[in-house]
Structures are given as structure tokens and as C-alpha cells.
Amino acid sequence: MLSIRGLSAGYGQVRAVHEVxxxxxxxxxxxxxxxxxxxxxxxxxxxxxxxxxxxxxxxLAGQDITHDRPRQRVRDGLVLVPEGRHLFPSLSVRxxxxxxxxxxxxxxxxxxxxxxxVVDFFPVLAERQRQLAxxxxxxxxxxxxxxxxxxxxxxxxxxxxxxxxxxxALVESVFERIAALRAQGLTVLISEQNAIALTASDRGYxxxxxxxxxxxxxxxxxxxxxxxxxxxGL
Ligand code: ATP
Numbered sequence: 630m631l632s633i634r635g636l637s638a639g640y641g642q643v644r645a646v647h648e649v650x651x652x653x654x655x656x657x658x659x660x661x662x663x664x665x666x667x668x669x670x671x672x673x674x675x676x677x678x679x680x681x682x683x684x685x686x687x688x689l690a691g692q693d694i695t696h697d698r699p700r701q702r703v704r705d706g707l708v709l710v711p712e713g714r715h716l717f718p719s720l721s722v723r724x725x726x727x728x729x730x731x732x733x734x735x736x737x738x739x740x741x742x743x744x745x746x747v748v749d750f751f752p753v754l755a756e757r758q759r760q761l762a763x764x765x766x767x768x769x770x771x772x773x774x775x776x777x778x779x780x781x782x783x784x785x786x787x788x789x790x791x792x793x794x795x796x797x798a799l800v801e802s803v804f805e806r807i808a809a810l811r812a813q814g815l816t817v818l819i820s821e822q823n824a825i826a827l828t829a830s831d832r833g834y835x836x837x838x839x840x841x842x843x844x845x846x847x848x849x850x851x852x853x854x855x856x857x858x859x860x861x862g863l
Contacts, residue, residue: 630655630816631676631707631785636685638675644683645671647839653785653818658811660830660847661820662856668839669820670712673789676818677709678702690784700732706784712793712820714774718763722754722773725762729777747776751806768799772806785816792823804829827851 631653638646645668653659663669674680676687678699687695689707697705716725726744735743748755751772757765762773771791778786788807792800800823808829810817819826827833827847835843835856843856850856 630657630690631818632686632688633672633676634686634688636672636675636687637683638671638680639683640671640681645680645839646675648685649836649839649841650685651818651834651841651844653816655816656811656814657832658807658817658819658830660826660833661818661836662822662824662826662833662850663820663836664822667822667836669822669836670789671839672836673709673711673787673818673820676707676787679709703781703783704733706782707787708778708781708783708785709787710774710778710789710791712789714770716762716770716774716777718761720762721759722762722765723758725773726754726777726780729780733781743780743782747779750779750809751776766799767795768802771795771799771803775803775806783815785818786810788817788819790820790822792821792825800825824851824857 633649633651636646636649637644649672661669671680675682678697682695686693689705694702694705717728726747727740730740730743753769753772754776762770791803795803804825807817811829819830827850830847833847833850834841
């Protein structure tokens with residue numbers, strides 16, 4: 630469903646991602662783990678079209694999208710939930726959800742249908758549709774950011790550090806919802822420095838210095854004390 634081959638990416642003279650190759654089959658949940666500055670956000674940004682690709686390719690469902698505009702990638706089904714969520718704090722929950730499909734020219738019935746599906750999936754959003762996004766807790770905002778991405782009916786969801794800034798109990802509830810997305814068969818790539826992400830994943834890649842240095846089944850990586858010690862700095 631998603632194939633990254635030999636991808637290098639960065640900012641001007643700064644190369645943050647070096648020859649990374651990763652692959653996600655349809656319905657797989659894959660975790661990209663690495664410490665601060667490992668290059669996770671840069672890699673996800675390159676996939677989403679907001680960080681410059683210097684070499685390599687990004688393929689979505691067999692189609693080369695390496696040089697497509699970000700908005701075209703969303704239409705094609707690749708959607709990023711950025712680190713820090715980037716919601717519109719002074720808009721309501723409902724407006725935040727609807728804004729993501731504003732450019733898709735959906736019928737009123739289709740918009741309503743998608744909204745209903747998303748609030749069914751995140752009951753906390755159903756109760757708070759009129760609340761301003763900026764007044765919600767961090768965990769609720771993360772659910773909203775994921776809900777906003779789901780409104781576009783993605784083929785592949787990129788979740789950049791969904792646990793950032795959340796208390797441990799909220800991290801668990803966010804990962805419980807990610808596990809529910811996995812059960813629905815959505816293809817998901819999660820970047821995390823919190824090894825809890827491995828519990829919701831099928832496979833994982835370890836990133837350090839912008840390079841993939843290890844990969845394997847999630848349970849194998851989760852049981853590897855060296856990975857936590859060397860690459861996550863725990
Ligand atoms: P974090 O968990 O802190 O977000 P990360 O694994 O997502 O870390 P990146 O944010 O991708 O890592 O950073 C990778 C490298 O790219 C770092 O050396 C960082 O300083 C550099 N970098 C990130 N953003 C920029 C930018 N806008 N301009 C220049 N260098 C950048």
C-alpha cells in the first residue's frame with residue numbers, strides 16, 4: 630500500500646533522512662521508533678509532500694506520488710496527522726472535522742455521513758461537537774486530529790508522535806483507538822519515541838540519525854532491551 634524506496638530528504642543543506650526504505654502492506658500498522666531528532670517528522674513530512682525529497686521514491690497503492698502536491702496526496706488517500714496536532718483552536722470540534730473535507734466537494738449527505746462515522750468512532754467528539762477545539766484536553770485534541778484525518782477516508786494514515794504531551798492514561802486511550810483502526814483494516818504508520826506504540830503495531834522500524842538501523846516484528850522489537858537503551862535513550 631505504501632512503499633518508500635531509498636528516500637533522502639531535508640531542508641536546504643541539512644539532510645535529515647538518509648536512504649530510507651520502508652514498506653507497508655494493506656491493513657498493516659507499522660511503527661517508526663526513534664529518539665528526538667532521529668528524523669521521524671522529516672520522513673513523514675517527505676511522505677506527505679511538505680519536506681523536500683532529495684532522492685528516492687514514495688509510492689501509494691502502486692502509484693508514484695514522490696513529486697505530487699500535498700493536497701493531491703490527500704485526495705489520493707495519504708493523510709498526515711502532524712506532531713502537535715495543528716488544529717484550529719478557535720473553531721469548534723465540528724468545524725475542525727468539516728474543514729478537512731472542504732476542498733473535496735462532497736455532497737451535503739456525504740459530509741454528514743462521514744461526520745457521523747467519525748463521531749461514532751470517537752464518542753468523546755460526539756458529546757463535544759460545539760466545543761472550541763482549543764479548550765479540549767490534549768487527549769481529546771489528539772482524537773480530534775485523528776478524526777479530522779479520517780474524514781478524508783484515507784487509504785494510509787500517518788500519525789506523527791500521537792503521544793506527545795499526553796499523560797500516560799491518555800496515551801493508552803489514544804493507542805486503544807489506534808488499535809481499533811487496525812482492527813478495521815486501515816493501513817497506519819505511527820512515528821513514536823514511546824515504545825507503547827509497538828503494542829498497537831504489527832511491525833516496526835528503528836530510526837536513528839535519519840537512517841533505519843533495525844526492523845522486525847513489533848513484539849520482537851518490544852522485547853529488545855538494547856533498542857530501548859541505545860536508540861530511545863531510556
Ligand atoms: P522529534 O521527536 O524531536 O520531533 P524527529 O525524530 O521527528 O524528532 P526531526 O524533527 O525530523 O526528528 O529532525 C531531524 C533532523 O532534522 C534534526 O537534526 C533537526 O534539527 C533537523 N530539522 C528538523 N526540522 C528542520 C528545519 N525546518 N530546518 C532545518 N533542520 C531541521
